[in-house]
Amino acid sequence: MVATTTQVGDFARNVGGDKAVVHQILKPNVDPHDYEPSPADIQAIAEADVVVKNGVGLEKWLDQVITSAGFDGTIVDASQGVAIRQGDGSEEEADGDPHIWHNPMNVKIMAANIEKAFAAKDAADASAYEANLAAYNAKIDTLDADIATKIASIPADRRKLVTNHDAFGYYIDRYKLTFVGSIIPSFDTSAELSGKQIADLVAKIKATGVTAIFSESSLPPKTAEAIGREAGVKVEAGEDSLYGDTLGPEGSAGATYLQMEEHNTDTIVTALKGSST
Numbered sequence: 001m002v003a004t005t006t007q008v009g010d011f012a013r014n015v016g017g018d019k020a021v022v023h024q025i026l027k028p029n030v031d032p033h034d035y036e037p038s039p040a041d042i043q044a045i046a047e048a049d050v051v052v053k054n055g056v057g058l059e060k061w062l063d064q065v066i067t068s069a070g071f072d073g074t075i076v077d078a079s080q081g082v083a084i085r086q087g088d089g090s091e092e093e094a095d096g097d098p099h100i101w102h103n104p105m106n107v108k109i110m111a112a113n114i115e116k117a118f119a120a121k122d123a124a125d126a127s128a129y130e131a132n133l134a135a136y137n138a139k140i141d142t143l144d145a146d147i148a149t150k151i152a153s154i155p156a157d158r159r160k161l162v163t164n165h166d167a168f169g170y171y172i173d174r175y176k177l178t179f180v181g182s183i184i185p186s187f188d189t190s191a192e193l194s195g196k197q198i199a200d201l202v203a204k205i206k207a208t209g210v211t212a213i214f215s216e217s218s219l220p221p222k223t224a225e226a227i228g229r230e231a232g233v234k235v236e237a238g239e240d241s242l243y244g245d246t247l248g249p250e251g252s253a254g255a256t257y258l259q260m261e262e263h264n265t266d267t268i269v270t271a272l273k274g275s276s277t
Contacts, residue, residue, distance in 0.1 A: 002048040004059045005032050006247035007101045008078050010257045012052050014136040015114045019125040028249040029218050037065045045069040055079030057095025076117040078110035085169050103170035104144040108137050147265045151175040158272045164216040167244035180208050183223050205231040212271035216244035240267050
């Protein structure tokens with residue numbers, strides 16, 4: 001089995017358990033938006049039975065790799081059945097918001113799509129995949145309830161988010177936060193802010209009383225820190241960065257999907273509650 005991103009790799013390992021060997025293409029803290037596949041990735045896909053992708057246009061590089069590899073197995077689009085947030089109508093955002101995993105309920109749909117494909121390919125172990133999925137779903141339900149409780153502890157007028165790029169829309173919708181703005185105003189990380197947009201964002205931060213700006217683990221914090229200085233608010237960076245596009249390396253606070261969302265939530269809650277904790 002080949003999985004494209006760190007998230008779908010984690011979901012595939014949880015569903016596959018000891019019955020599936022998962023080769024994950026993207027390494028932790030690597031931006032999936034502009035990844036360039038290696039010859040080893042092409043080889044892994046050529047030898048795979050199943051390729052699992054996030055979908056929603058996140059892996060724009062994948063179709064070419066599948067063609068180059070001569071892959072003729074099963075491609076699982078994990079986003080099938082997920083309600084996709086729409087973009088601003090620009091070409092970059094035509095597919096919608098690909099960061100679907102930031103709502104744990106979407107992860108249940110993604111994991112179910114993976115389980116269905118694994119069971120179809122390996123009917124002898126179908127009951128194991130089904131049991132693994134049920135166990136993982138229970139953990140996701142616990143995570144979801146935990147996040148909701150923690151976010152509810154932030155005073156309502158402080159539940160405002162400014163992030164590196166528009167990666168957290170599903171999380172914001174699920175847990176009823178207010179999105180103030182992002183440093184890269186796009187689902188993609190390759191877009192850049194103009195001087196006017198930076199000035200507008202600084203003004204918005206000051207006007208809305210935002211208390212923190214959140215940098216992301218796979219993006220340099222330089223612009224976030226400059227905007228933070230200008231607006232007079234703290235920037236959560238370094239170990240307090242949010243995991244937006246990618247999981248963290250083994251041993252980090254974001255090594256698995258469940259850990260990543262707990263880390264993000266704890267970071268957001270601590271920063272937004274501020275001195276009232």
